[in-house]
Amino acid sequence: MNARSRHLVVAVVTLVCVAALGGLPALLNGYTTGLFTTALIYAILAVSLDLVWGLTGVIDLGHTIWFALGCLGVGIATTHVDPVTALVTTVHSELSRYLLGTVGGAVAAAVVAVVIAAWVFSFRNGGSLYVVVVTLAASVVAGIIYLKTGSFTGGDNGLFGFSYTELGPRGGYWLSLAVLLVVVAGALVFARSDYGIAMRAVRDNEGRAGYLGVNAFAVKTIVFVIGAVVAAIAGALYGTVSGVASEPLVQFSFATEVVIWVAVGGRGTIVGPAIGAFGMSLLTSYLNTEYAAQWLLVQGTMFVLVVLFVPRGVLPALAGLSRRLLGRPASGTDIRTLRLASAGARSGGEPAGEVAVDISRLTVSLGGLKILRGVDLTVRRTELLAIIGPNGAGKSTLLSVMADGRARVGGEVTLRIATRLGHRGRPPFRLARAGLTRKFQIPELFDSVTGAETLVLAVHRGRRLSPWRRTKDIGVAPEVMRVLRIAGVADQLNRPVADLPHGLKQGLEIALAIASRPAVLLMDEPTAGLTHDERAAIGEVLKRLALAGTAVVLIEHDLDFVDAIADRVAVLHDGRVVHDGHPRTVRESDAVRTAYIGARE
Ligand SMILES: Nc1ncnc2c1ncn2[C@@H]1O[C@H](COP(=O)(O)OP(=O)(O)OP(=O)(O)O)[C@@H](O)[C@H]1O
Numbered sequence: 001m002n003a004r005s006r007h008l009v010v011a012v013v014t015l016v017c018v019a020a021l022g023g024l025p026a027l028l029n030g031y032t033t034g035l036f037t038t039a040l041i042y043a044i045l046a047v048s049l050d051l052v053w054g055l056t057g058v059i060d061l062g063h064t065i066w067f068a069l070g071c072l073g074v075g076i077a078t079t080h081v082d083p084v085t086a087l088v089t090t091v092h093s094e095l096s097r098y099l100l101g102t103v104g105g106a107v108a109a110a111v112v113a114v115v116i117a118a119w120v121f122s123f124r125n126g127g128s129l130y131v132v133v134v135t136l137a138a139s140v141v142a143g144i145i146y147l148k149t150g151s152f153t154g155g156d157n158g159l160f161g162f163s164y165t166e167l168g169p170r171g172g173y174w175l176s177l178a179v180l181l182v183v184v185a186g187a188l189v190f191a192r193s194d195y196g197i198a199m200r201a202v203r204d205n206e207g208r209a210g211y212l213g214v215n216a217f218a219v220k221t222i223v224f225v226i227g228a229v230v231a232a233i234a235g236a237l238y239g240t241v242s243g244v245a246s247e248p249l250v251q252f253s254f255a256t257e258v259v260i261w262v263a264v265g266g267r268g269t270i271v272g273p274a275i276g277a278f279g280m281s282l283l284t285s286y287l288n289t290e291y292a293a294q295w296l297l298v299q300g301t302m303f304v305l306v307v308l309f310v311p312r313g314v315l316p317a318l319a320g321l322s323r324r325l326l327g328r329p330a331s332g333t334d335i336r337t338l339r340l341a342s343a344g345a346r347s348g349g350e351p352a353g354e355v356a357v358d359i360s361r362l363t364v365s366l367g368g369l370k371i372l373r374g375v376d377l378t379v380r381r382t383e384l385l386a387i388i389g390p391n392g393a394g395k396s397t398l399l400s401v402m403a404d405g406r407a408r409v410g411g412e413v414t415l416r417i418a419t420r421l422g423h424r425g426r427p428p429f430r431l432a433r434a435g436l437t438r439k440f441q442i443p444e445l446f447d448s449v450t451g452a453e454t455l456v457l458a459v460h461r462g463r464r465l466s467p468w469r470r471t472k473d474i475g476v477a478p479e480v481m482r483v484l485r486i487a488g489v490a491d492q493l494n495r496p497v498a499d500l501p502h503g504l505k506q507g508l509e510i511a512l513a514i515a516s517r518p519a520v521l522l523m524d525e526p527t528a529g530l531t532h533d534e535r536a537a538i539g540e541v542l543k544r545l546a547l548a549g550t551a552v553v554l555i556e557h558d559l560d561f562v563d564a565i566a567d568r569v570a571v572l573h574d575g576r577v578v579h580d581g582h583p584r585t586v587r588e589s590d591a592v593r594t595a596y597i598g599a600r601e
Contacts (some may be wrong), residue, residue: 070235073105266313
């Protein structure tokens, strides 16, 4: 089956499902329609959590707080007669109270979510553990606040009797179905957009995403707030059709249930969590009255089984099974292609030969261990500098410090990229956006993201990624194309990186590092694991890049390779530069000989 007929099948199946769901109330009584309506609303809630947790990797254990805020917004706007709502009622229809409540709830959720996100995600390690603790604590605090503000929230009894009766059970059902369809469609577009790549990159390897220019803090904050707003809209809908707002909505047990729906359905797939929530919440409403304890046990067991045997969830497992039965490759629907882009301007417009990186008296200590002991080094534009030295000399540390302005160091690193750029305190994503890129010694990419998608991030330097557009033709410079071909990865770009063998990952890493047209290119043993011919060809590419204006810094062990391509060689030994000069002078240097012989001894 080709891509077009596959799309046709998906479209027909979707239409049939939507038509069946739309016609369902004709077969149901009012009570059952209400149960199905609630299941649809919970599906919206699950999709909102999937954006945050499934796609971006942020575990929000207080996600139902946003749902409760939306529900309360409607409850408060329709049951309290205060000057604001009274004014609205006299000026507009009753419906406006519901709309006001929805907007109010969504705004309140957005404000609280921004505060929590800005605080938690600013922790040094990106806050991945803190967000679990803080959102869990937030649900407890929200419960206490709910009960203590009885006059406003209804306290122990909650607020009730405020449903929008004109809607009727069928109207509520169709409204919920319409909102669910809009939310699922929007979430799918968002997830498949260029911004969606950044979300998955942050989820898979937040630290690495920064070196491609992705601002993980902003991505997590934005998605966390979007998730909160969508959950609040679901909550407002729940309030509108059920007319009940109560404290259990913010309880941790409800939030856990939503996590289970998402996990069982298949996190990160949008449709899976929607189906999981719809099915499991319907079962809950039928089984909870008579078999409450047993059903709880079944849900818990299901969660454990999914985590153990199908960690990606039931829907992806079924999709994988059908692919195997039909003999289709996994990457069939997500094809992106490369095209040659003209060799546009390199970042920074300073003349050739200008100093691009200026390092003076640089010291790095780790506990009592002095790794760098006063390094002075400059790197110029149009220069390829090789750093060599025995194992443990501090080469990788030096490169890491150059690529991350937050490292705790003594001395100075100054960058003159576009303009003179302060280095100290700047996170990797800022340096990457300014034109400094890095290739890691051991390829470190994003398991679930394809090579082509990673190139989208690199080409954009993690900026201005559209939340709806999907770059299908990626414009890359000729040298990027050349590296991809040399390493044999050019025709493997639509496979998730986790499936690529080491050599191909290595080639992809090099291509990524040069795809953003950097002013300063830092490479830690770029050709380790490649064949002799591949090394020579990549060496040629690096040499040409330097000639075209990039300052290239290379850590290398192979002296013949260094001889062939480097303009200058700095020898690092025991945290100090013991030699700095033309490659010819290296073998004759006493200091170098002592360093290597000493290291061997
Ligand atoms: N996170 C760390 N924890 C403990 N020791 C570290 C850490 N990072 C670096 N070191 C130590 O600092 C020294 C320099 O390490 P670095 O990796 O910079 O050297 P290198 O010259 O790149 O070595 P190699 O050629 O083996 O990669 C080594 O002795 C290493 O053990």
